[in-house]
Amino acid sequence: MAVYTHLSSEALADLIAHYDVxxxxxxxxxxxxxxxxxxxxxxxxxxxxxxxxxxxxxxRRIDIAELPFFLGLLDHLSEHGAxxxxxxxxxxxxxxxxxxxxxxxxxxxxxxxxxxxxxxAQARSVGKVLAQMHALAQDxxxxxxxxxxxxxxxxxxxxxxxDALAQIDxxxxxxxxxAGDIASRWPTDLPQSVIHSDLFPDNVLMLGDKVSALIxxxxxxxxxxxxDLAVTHAAWSFADHGRTYRPEVGQALxxxxxxxxxxxxxxxxxxxxxxxxxxLRFVSSRAQDWIxxxxxxxxxxxDPMDFVRRLDFYRENGAQVFGS
Amino acid sequence: MAVYTHLSSEALADLIAHYDVxxxxxxxxxxxxxxxxxxxxxxxxxxxxxxxxxxxxxxRRIDIAELPFFLGLLDHLSEHGAxxxxxxxxxxxxxxxxxxxxxxxxxxxxxxxxxxxxxxAQARSVGKVLAQMHALAQDxxxxxxxxxxxxxxxxxxxxxxxDALAQIDxxxxxxxxxAGDIASRWPTDLPQSVIHSDLFPDNVLMLGDKVSALIxxxxxxxxxxxxDLAVTHAAWSFADHGRTYRPEVGQALxxxxxxxxxxxxxxxxxxxxxxxxxxLRFVSSRAQDWIxxxxxxxxxxxDPMDFVRRLDFYRENGAQVFGS
Numbered sequence: 001m002a003v004y005t006h007l008s009s010e011a012l013a014d015l016i017a018h019y020d021v022x023x024x025x026x027x028x029x030x031x032x033x034x035x036x037x038x039x040x041x042x043x044x045x046x047x048x049x050x051x052x053x054x055x056x057x058x059x060r061r062i063d064i065a066e067l068p069f070f071l072g073l074l075d076h077l078s079e080h081g082a083x084x085x086x087x088x089x090x091x092x093x094x095x096x097x098x099x100x101x102x103x104x105x106x107x108x109x110x111x112x113x114x115x116x117x118x119x120x121a122q123a124r125s126v127g128k129v130l131a132q133m134h135a136l137a138q139d140x141x142x143x144x145x146x147x148x149x150x151x152x153x154x155x156x157x158x159x160x161x162x163d164a165l166a167q168i169d170x171x172x173x174x175x176x177x178x179a180g181d182i183a184s185r186w187p188t189d190l191p192q193s194v195i196h197s198d199l200f201p202d203n204v205l206m207l208g209d210k211v212s213a214l215i216x217x218x219x220x221x222x223x224x225x226x227x228d229l230a231v232t233h234a235a236w237s238f239a240d241h242g243r244t245y246r247p248e249v250g251q252a253l254x255x256x257x258x259x260x261x262x263x264x265x266x267x268x269x270x271x272x273x274x275x276x277x278x279x280l281r282f283v284s285s286r287a288q289d290w291i292x293x294x295x296x297x298x299x300x301x302x303d304p305m306d307f308v309r310r311l312d313f314y315r316e317n318g319a320q321v322f323g324s
Numbered sequence: 325m326a327v328y329t330h331l332s333s334e335a336l337a338d339l340i341a342h343y344d345v346x347x348x349x350x351x352x353x354x355x356x357x358x359x360x361x362x363x364x365x366x367x368x369x370x371x372x373x374x375x376x377x378x379x380x381x382x383x384r385r386i387d388i389a390e391l392p393f394f395l396g397l398l399d400h401l402s403e404h405g406a407x408x409x410x411x412x413x414x415x416x417x418x419x420x421x422x423x424x425x426x427x428x429x430x431x432x433x434x435x436x437x438x439x440x441x442x443x444x445a446q447a448r449s450v451g452k453v454l455a456q457m458h459a460l461a462q463d464x465x466x467x468x469x470x471x472x473x474x475x476x477x478x479x480x481x482x483x484x485x486x487d488a489l490a491q492i493d494x495x496x497x498x499x500x501x502x503a504g505d506i507a508s509r510w511p512t513d514l515p516q517s518v519i520h521s522d523l524f525p526d527n528v529l530m531l532g533d534k535v536s537a538l539i540x541x542x543x544x545x546x547x548x549x550x551x552d553l554a555v556t557h558a559a560w561s562f563a564d565h566g567r568t569y570r571p572e573v574g575q576a577l578x579x580x581x582x583x584x585x586x587x588x589x590x591x592x593x594x595x596x597x598x599x600x601x602x603x604l605r606f607v608s609s610r611a612q613d614w615i616x617x618x619x620x621x622x623x624x625x626x627d628p629m630d631f632v633r634r635l636d637f638y639r640e641n642g643a644q645v646f647g648s
Contacts, residue, residue, distance in 0.1 A: 008439075008440035008441070009437035009438060009439050009440060010439065010440055010441060012437070013437075024437055025435045025436070025437075025531065026435045026436060026437060026529075027437050028352070028354040028355070028356065028364055029354060029355035029356070030352040030353060030354055030355065030364075031352070031353035031354065031355055032352065032353070040352055040354075040364060042435065111349045111350045111366065112349070112350060113333035113336070113348060113349075113350060113351050114333060115332075115333050115334070116332035116333060116334055117332070117334060205350075207349065
């Protein structure tokens with residue numbers, strides 16, 4: 001959530017000259033992205049169309065070898081009409097370049113703001129767009145395995161260890177056994193596509209009730225479409241740090257999704273378990289980050305208990321919520 | 325250099341509704357400003373004109389009682405044609421509002437980028453615009469004393485103490501005596517105006533060789549115009565962390581300034597001492613920040629020696645450089 005690298009206006013102008021977008025008029029480092037540096041760049045415009053772009057510098061976490069998958073996916077989805085920013089290619093056709101030893105990509109700027117407390121109408125729109133994206137991604141040729149499945153989450157929690165987890169919250173060690181159970185029952189035969197797999201409200205830009213853009217596809221992978229819906233349900237349908245389920249939001253999300261793509265009976269029956277797996281994933285990643293981040297660091301640590309509460313909710317109420 | 329406060333899109337929409345600028349289309353937290361949070365906000369437009377604005381939230385350091393001075397100065401200068409962003413007033417005419425207990429102001433967005441290595445042509449433009457600003461600020465009615473004069477710098481260094489300064493660099497304690505000498509000889513009878521007093525390249529937006537905006541006036545105060553020119557000289561005319569003086573840049577800055585406003589003989593004769601005082605100010609503030617900031621903090625500490633080198637340069641060569 002910061003700009004990690006200083007990029008001089010001179011270096012920026014040199015970089016932008018490789019694209020047919022005109023000359024730089026303005027550039028602001030923006031506080032967006034989990035582990036990348038991002039700039040909002042305005043230009044005089046060229047044959048690529050548009051005058052505003054997001055320049056992303058890949059700082060860490062992202063394997064550069066996977067950039068063609070992520071950037072190609074943006075192109076595929078935007079070409080087919082999904083509200084996803086397209087990648088701007090340089091004059092030689094390359095989707096990414098290297099500057100100061102780091103990979104960078106120039107990406108279309110799309111308007112919209114991320115909502116903090118989504119309404120049912122907004123959740124319905126997100127459900128629709130998610131289903132459209134799943135349909136459009138079916139014939140994307142790129143392949144990327146999901147490296148954050150429930151088996152990985154279970155292993156991460158086990159590695160953290162009960163003692164360290166108990167220091168975060170006394171209720172956390174019990175999740176280790178739950179994780180193993182979820183992983184052992186995980187469905188493997190549900191219909192797949194390329195999924196976003198991290199569609200929090202942060203990663204959706206909206207204008208009123210309309211979705212203007214899905215962004216930040218750097219967790220995208222091939223996996224069950226219903227799992228993506230479950231991740232989105234866990235991310236959108238709760239208030240007060242996971243203490244309050246908002247049924248009107250959760251239902252609107254599901255209805256919006258099914259208005260475009262009807263779930264198969266097997267998918268619907270799996271949703272409760274998939275939602276538990278979705279919650280589990282964020283419990284494990286947050287627990288690991290919590291343990292890895294000193295308490296006095298300037299970075300705000302995210303409380304894994306926010307998702308333990310969701311996990312507990314789905315274990316108790318999942319069948320009812322998802323009508324399975 | 326960060327966004328310190330989370331501002332929800334809902335809170336932002338509520339805030340922007342108090343201004344006649346239309347509805348929010350986009351909002352990005354930007355990595356700008358020393359101790360404020362800033363967002364680049366795009367709207368649908370209203371009677372205020374323009375669709376892009378910088379929303380600044382005053383987090384600390386700035387005394388809220390001084391906001392009318394800073395925001396009124398922007399209005400005065402922009403009304404009189406200086407390339408300075410104007411303050412957008414709300415429907416009741418107020419220049420600032422309060423949100424989440426903090427003061428915020430909506431400020432015109434101006435294009436341009438900050439240069440890292442200014443050319444002589446760019447320095448000449450900055451000199452011209454600085455002189456124009458000094459002339460236009462003459463009849464601004466606001467008053468604010470300079471609280472960062474050489475007496476303050478000398479006191480700050482003395483409070484740091486020779487031992488703590490020596491831990492930063494063995495050459496630093498000697499500046500304590502130099503500071504006292506500069507403060508004792510400081511001129512008090514030079515012509516005054518409102519000065520920017522912090523016009524580093526960061527605080528100037530340029531399009532090519534043209535200045536599109538002077539920004540970040542939060543150190544502005546009533547003081548000698550020649551001191552502002554000296555600060556700008558110290559900030560623009562050196563490369564390699566103060567090791568290399570760039571005579572063509574320094575001369576172009578002075579020539580640009582004098583093409584608009586001729587310096588009086590007393591100002592020219594004082595420039596060497598004023599430039600030493602300018603360098604001293606950044607030595608003292610950087611030394612204090614260095615001592616106050618833990619070595620393992622995520623914030624990059626700025627080396628006070630960058631300005632000790634400039635101070636030494638002006639002590640040795642100031643008379644020659646400024647032709648006094």
